[in-house]
Amino acid sequence: MRILVLSDVHANLPALDAVLNGAPAYDAIWNLGDTVGYGANPNECLERMTDAGTNRTLVGNHDLAAVGLMPIKWFNVHAATAAAWTSAQLTEENKFRIRSSYTSESIGQFYLVHGSPRDPARDYVQSLDDAVNALSAVAAAFVLCGHTHVPMLAELGPVEDPRLVRVEPGRDYSLNGKRTLLNPGSVGQPRDGDPRAATLLLDTDGPTARWIRTAYDVEQAQRAILTEGLPKELAARLARGR
Secondary structure, eight states: OEEEEEOOOTTOHHHHHHHHHHOOOOSEEEEOSOOSSSSSOHHHHHHHHHHTTOSEEBOOHHHHHHTTSSOGGGSOHHHHHHHHHHHHHOOHHHHHHHHTSBSEEEETTEEEESSBTTBTTTOOOOSHHHHHHHHHTOSOSEEEEOSSSSOEEEEEOSSSOOEEOOOOTTOEEEOTTSEEEEEOOOSSSOOSSOOSEEEEEEETTTTEEEEEEEOOOHHHHHHHHHHTTOOHHHHHHHHHTO
């Protein structure tokens, strides 16, 4: 089974459309959350994910803030401004979509979570120690998480020392014989210095993982943010990939 794993769309419709239109063949989509927040098209992105037949959709901290399930005061000023604006834009149907979704879910040998098993909505997995702690918190062989907006592959072998593996787009990584944590990166607001949308193609028959980077119309996404009166920094950072 080939699964397109994505996370942190953040209401960036041009990026999401580019990913869905350009993805290789897949059998399912798993969305690790934060479909809204920051960007200018929250309703359209939520609906696009539904229309694409997304099989699993989690929610993240920005999703929760947009429907009043997480305090906006926990966010920085730009994120808080975007969360308040998003809350005013969301349809009742899309608010229900968010409120009825989970921050984590187990699917066979895969544990899906937005942040970390230690705190599904808020905790960040940013280092090797974080990855080891996340893997140690669950019994699943594989943890799939988002939230950091940075691709990550961490391996915890039965004998070898844990290690971070450098992620190169387009390369197939074998997942055999080791417990593994994988972060697809962000579709709508990458923060690894590469402005292209980031996703992960997971082949459960291998099992293997392949990271994919997809170019999209950054200027279109920026114009939409500025047109809606959202903070200029939210538009500017898209071109930096930071």
